[in-house]
Amino acid sequence: MALEAKYNAKQIENKWYSYWMENGYFHSEVDERTPYTIVIPPPNVTGVLHMGHMLNNTLQDVLIRRARLQGFNACWVPGTDHASIATEAKVVAKLKAEGIDKTTLSREEFLEHAWEWTHKHGGIILEQLKKLGASCDWERTKFTMDDEMSASVVKVFVDLYRKGNIYRGFRMVNWDPQAKTTLSDEEVIYEEKQGNLYYLNYKIEGSSETLTIATTRPETILGDTAICINPNDERFAHLRGKKAIVPVCNRIIPIIEDVYVDVEFGTGCLKVTPAHDENDKMLGDRHNLEIVDILNDDGTLNSNGLHYKGKDRFVVRKEIVKELEEMGVVKKIETHLHKVGTSERTGAVIEPKLSDQWFLKMKELAQPALDAVLEKEVNLVPEKFVNTYRHWMENVRDWNISRQLWWGQQIPAYFYGDGKEDFVVAENIEEAVKLAQEKSGNDQLKATHLSQDPDALDTWFSSWLWPISVFNGILEPDNKEVNYYYPTNDLVTAPEILFFWVARMIIAGYEYRNEKPFTNVYLTGIVRDKQRRKMSKSLGNSPDPIELMEQYGADGVRVGMLLSSPAGNDLMFDEDLCKQGSGFVNKIWNAYRLIDGWEVSTEMEQSQSDVIALQWYRSKFQKTLAEIEDHYGKYRISDALMATYKLVWDDFCSWLLEMVKPPFGEKISAKTYLEVISVLEDNLKILHPFVPFISEEIWQHITQRDSQEALIISEWPKMNSFNAPIIRDFEFASEVISGIRTIRKEKNISFKDAITLSVLNSEGASKEFDAVIAKLGNVSELNYISEKLDGALTFRVKSNEYFIPIAGAINVEEEIAKLSEELKYTEGFLKSVQGKLKNERFVSGAPEKVVALERQKEADALAKIETLKSSLEGLK
Numbered sequence: 001m002a003l004e005a006k007y008n009a010k011q012i013e014n015k016w017y018s019y020w021m022e023n024g025y026f027h028s029e030v031d032e033r034t035p036y037t038i039v040i041p042p043p044n045v046t047g048v049l050h051m052g053h054m055l056n057n058t059l060q061d062v063l064i065r066r067a068r069l070q071g072f073n074a075c076w077v078p079g080t081d082h083a084s085i086a087t088e089a090k091v092v093a094k095l096k097a098e099g100i101d102k103t104t105l106s107r108e109e110f111l112e113h114a115w116e117w118t119h120k121h122g123g124i125i126l127e128q129l130k131k132l133g134a135s136c137d138w139e140r141t142k143f144t145m146d147d148e149m150s151a152s153v154v155k156v157f158v159d160l161y162r163k164g165n166i167y168r169g170f171r172m173v174n175w176d177p178q179a180k181t182t183l184s185d186e187e188v189i190y191e192e193k194q195g196n197l198y199y200l201n202y203k204i205e206g207s208s209e210t211l212t213i214a215t216t217r218p219e220t221i222l223g224d225t226a227i228c229i230n231p232n233d234e235r236f237a238h239l240r241g242k243k244a245i246v247p248v249c250n251r252i253i254p255i256i257e258d259v260y261v262d263v264e265f266g267t268g269c270l271k272v273t274p275a276h277d278e279n280d281k282m283l284g285d286r287h288n289l290e291i292v293d294i295l296n297d298d299g300t301l302n303s304n305g306l307h308y309k310g311k312d313r314f315v316v317r318k319e320i321v322k323e324l325e326e327m328g329v330v331k332k333i334e335t336h337l338h339k340v341g342t343s344e345r346t347g348a349v350i351e352p353k354l355s356d357q358w359f360l361k362m363k364e365l366a367q368p369a370l371d372a373v374l375e376k377e378v379n380l381v382p383e384k385f386v387n388t389y390r391h392w393m394e395n396v397r398d399w400n401i402s403r404q405l406w407w408g409q410q411i412p413a414y415f416y417g418d419g420k421e422d423f424v425v426a427e428n429i430e431e432a433v434k435l436a437q438e439k440s441g442n443d444q445l446k447a448t449h450l451s452q453d454p455d456a457l458d459t460w461f462s463s464w465l466w467p468i469s470v471f472n473g474i475l476e477p478d479n480k481e482v483n484y485y486y487p488t489n490d491l492v493t494a495p496e497i498l499f500f501w502v503a504r505m506i507i508a509g510y511e512y513r514n515e516k517p518f519t520n521v522y523l524t525g526i527v528r529d530k531q532r533r534k535m536s537k538s539l540g541n542s543p544d545p546i547e548l549m550e551q552y553g554a555d556g557v558r559v560g561m562l563l564s565s566p567a568g569n570d571l572m573f574d575e576d577l578c579k580q581g582s583g584f585v586n587k588i589w590n591a592y593r594l595i596d597g598w599e600v601s602t603e604m605e606q607s608q609s610d611v612i613a614l615q616w617y618r619s620k621f622q623k624t625l626a627e628i629e630d631h632y633g634k635y636r637i638s639d640a641l642m643a644t645y646k647l648v649w650d651d652f653c654s655w656l657l658e659m660v661k662p663p664f665g666e667k668i669s670a671k672t673y674l675e676v677i678s679v680l681e682d683n684l685k686i687l688h689p690f691v692p693f694i695s696e697e698i699w700q701h702i703t704q705r706d707s708q709e710a711l712i713i714s715e716w717p718k719m720n721s722f723n724a725p726i727i728r729d730f731e732f733a734s735e736v737i738s739g740i741r742t743i744r745k746e747k748n749i750s751f752k753d754a755i756t757l758s759v760l761n762s763e764g765a766s767k768e769f770d771a772v773i774a775k776l777g778n779v780s781e782l783n784y785i786s787e788k789l790d791g792a793l794t795f796r797v798k799s800n801e802y803f804i805p806i807a808g809a810i811n812v813e814e815e816i817a818k819l820s821e822e823l824k825y826t827e828g829f830l831k832s833v834q835g836k837l838k839n840e841r842f843v844s845g846a847p848e849k850v851v852a853l854e855r856q857k858e859a860d861a862l863a864k865i866e867t868l869k870s871s872l873e874g875l876k
Helices: 009-022 050-068 084-097 107-121 124-134 147-162 218-223 232-238 278-285 303-308 313-327 364-375 387-395 429-440 480-485 495-512 544-565 575-596 607-632 639-658 670-687 692-702 722-746 770-777 812-838 840-845 848-875
Strands: 035-039 073-077 166-174 179-184 190-204 210-215 225-230 244-245 252-257 270-272 328-344 352-361 379-381 413-415 423-425 491-493 520-523 755-760 779-785 792-797 802-804
Touching: 009 544, 009 692, 035 050, 035 480, 050 073, 050 491, 050 544, 050 639, 073 692, 084 107, 107 848, 124 225, 124 544, 147 166, 147 423, 166 495, 179 352, 190 218, 190 278, 190 313, 210 218, 210 270, 225 278, 225 313, 225 328, 270 278, 278 303, 278 352, 303 313, 303 848, 313 328, 364 387, 364 495, 379 387, 413 429, 413 779, 423 429, 491 495, 495 520, 544 575, 575 639, 575 670, 575 692, 607 639, 607 670, 607 722, 607 770, 639 670, 670 692, 722 755, 722 770, 722 792, 722 802, 792 848, 812 840, 812 848
Parallel strands: 035 073, 225 252, 379 520, 491 520, 755 779
Antiparallel strands: 166 179, 166 352, 190 210, 190 244, 190 328, 225 270, 244 252, 413 423, 755 802, 792 802
């Protein structure tokens, strides 16, 4: 069947993806082969494809398709994450739009809405990945809230609790007033913001004297329970044992002493608000201070906020400053640049808050995971992330794993009494009842007497088990799948979740399998626009990946993404790269159309030019294959693509096909044709990971193939030795051909007109490519001479000089005039350059690079003058 003149990306992509799916090429089962396993970084269940996903999943697909071709049992496990905060926020917003307040629903009713939302939106991103060509084992698709996955999370929580690694504590936590939940330290992003520093005067009880404190959060004075001074600060020695009066609320608070106060910082007097600052809480504990919490969960003030009750914290900040100014309490206000913690998920300003939460002790658990990276059991690529990883792991803090949400795995703790310790931790209610009876000594306790902790677990507490739980390795630690596929091979992910996810997966791997979860972690860069801005919806600088694929085809977009993706560095994305990728796909298509259109003769002998051309290309292919293998080994995927790109575009399309192409209306020898098809098939194999659709289309068009012969499951080319001299000889010959073409162009000599070429072979260049030079230069006669030829146009390749007799092809007088003018200009240019180089002040004073550049200009001008004089002599 004849090929379409234009490559129809959409039609071909749909055809081959359906074919791959129908034949089960993506699916993996345990067998005797060596496994190659990747687990997908599970995107949010309610998410849609963005440019970061495009990059990440293209890289994974390249690796998995190559492994499949290499004969590994390739398994790429897909799935989605339930994303507690993000999903719950979307469900709450949906309910609000319908006039429903979450607080009016029971947990069960809310979860019905959440599951409905999940079922409606949950598969979108995975379907979009299919359009990209992602060859995931879709039969293995997992969701972090699947029954099996949730049971694994609960089992691990119970296990860690019983080992003494999980505890419940009343601690200062990061509180997100918008999501109304606590966050771990890693989920808080600190941003420098311009704010104000307010200097406020507090009266000393029983005196007209005042002391001054400085604060960035004046609304929190309503929660002050002490003023602290340094015992060594003589400025305030007279205040020892006295009390101060908090403005507005008129609370009388003690003046305490603690060396924690820096005498050089601020006013030397520190307001202490134990409920709203971690360091203040530490002081409060040391001095047994009262704790006054002024905030509700949504960031409004509670009854301790007096007449500001019910108002938002930032509204109160403005209003209380105004009240304090009217009272004469404000001494001065300064602008102040300080770091403000914001929620990684909602962007809300974080409030420190005291709360009963669940924590996981991390120090001991983290040590094997730290050693694994430092000892290269787990390799981080690029290596620059190792120090970052080490710093975080060496300074790891206990992980706050509870969230005040309903969407997620509910914490398996059951309360049976009024005391803080009246709870048990169990995998199910039946086990909880037995434990509660034993702990309380009350065998009359029943399930109805127990209430489960309403909080859910942090989403990362489920995804940290991902490489194990997707193979059911928690519930069945010795099952054949986890024993075969684990540890996985490569993980491709973003550096911003190195601690959220990667480090914790390594911790879980050593805790629950006593081995690493993966061998290599390839950390991609961030996708940015041409102005280096991170792509985001809010900036409007992020293109829709689906629209890009509609316009440029999936293969074109894949190439475009990878062309701009150096290992581990940020990707400067430009849509023109997708256009370039699409152009590459069309180049491959048109090259095959050319081959497919040749008429083959079984009677023709193979020409010498065809023989040498194919010998050269096979060597060039092997040399490039070695480079590609090296790039893959170092996770330089962009470099592997570029090496493949240049081989196919330059060496195959621009040179080999030109060398073997039969003259118009003539046939090609069957031997040459079959050899061209053979090297084309090798090309398609190394192209397949990057451009799977067009490569399969051409592969299947070459000849009738059954389902066992599809490109996707063919064999990666074997690496062999190659003939380096033939590659060097061709490089020389290609310069000769370029020289002939330049003269033809400059002198308007039609390619249809054959020329004679004579060469003064000073370089001793190989004659192997003479037949190729003759064919591509339309040279009727190629002579080797011992002295210069008069009456000829000349050009040089290294020290060899080539002569093309003019034989009436040009106007000699016009050519002499043109060359004379060029010679005069070049001699003048040389004179000015040599003038600079004779100037001692210039040579000694100018930068070394500048002087070197001038010397190069001199050498180039001298060589050009010699060639021009030689050409003139030949014309006279």
